[in-house]
């Protein structure tokens with residue numbers, strides 16, 4: 483299966499702005515879109531040049547759909563994954579994979595039972611920037627990694643100021659942004675943190691139900707420390723990643739964005755030099771191409787279902803630490 487025939491579950495912004503273009507550039511077909519609102523489904527199909535539309539059930543029931551891309555609101559990811567798996571469709575599900583560890587595990591089990599591929603659409607771990615950073619660390623470029631800092635404080639665009647602010651369960655910065663941080667920290671450090679503390683605030687002018695800014699500190703069993711700053715409220719600040727080691731450091735600017743940009747600066751005893759990543763492809767194209775290869779049995783998705791589950795384990799621990807004011811331990 484070189485070209486996938488996609489069914490979209492969720493008539494969403496990210497599908498229109500990132501995923502449909504990526505699928506089409508790769509020569510895949512977008513066959514149908516399923517939405518909970520029939521009128522919106524029709525409008526969306528026309529705007530995005532998709533021939534068929536209907537309910538989510540209509541789309542998973544189609545014989546001409548090989549795989550579904552799920553970008554419904556976070557509360558519906560489990561239900562829609564289970565529906566698709568039961569219909570024998572491969573699943574590329576948006577992050578956060580689920581809103582609880584039990585839901586995530588149920589999704590993995592449903593796809594395994596059905597014999598279909600499950601991947602999480604984390605766009606960052608497959609990017610050229612993060613693959614290059616992981617390779618530098620694996621090659622010992624900074625010696626022993628002792629600390630990582632993630633700068634992921636951005637301004638939430640006006641068009642996205644809906645459920646992310648209104649929903650206490652599915653919204654909030656921990657499930658939206660910290661979960662992205664975890665998607666790159668987990669493979670970079672090869673483990674989940676053992677302990678997490680975090681504080682959050684509601685800083686925006688929108689009176690949000692969920693936290694819109696947080697800072698977390700994580701400790702790993704080997705003593706590595708991680709800090710993250712995740713926010714919807716900060717204008718004109720670059721995102722970034724610092725990996726700080728016993729023999730050197732890596733500083734990446736614009737590391738946590740949706741475009742294939744970003745720089746990597748390596749500093750060690752010999753001085754500092756810029757490292758150019760080998761791959762500058764669109765991040766969503768990388769995710770879709772790797773998913774298609776995994777469906778063919780050629781390699782793994784850039785983020786598997788299990789990777790998505792591990793990312794929410796971290797994000798949920800951060801959210802629990804915010805809510806309780808206590809240190810939260812993560813057990814795998």
Ligand code: NDP
Nearest residue numbers: 492493494495496517518519522553554555576577578603
């Ligand atoms: P949107 O708010 O654009 O879409 C979410 C749902 O809202 C849609 O599926 C649709 O429901 C409904 N909706 C949106 N617009 C309308 C409308 N005009 N009328 C009626 N219903 C509407 O969300 P996002 O695209 O921002 O996020 C969707 C998912 O993708 C989330 O899980 C998010 O976390 C993830 N995401 C991932 C990104 C990444 O880089 N990996 C980037 C951005 C988002 P229905 O299902 O009924 O069609």
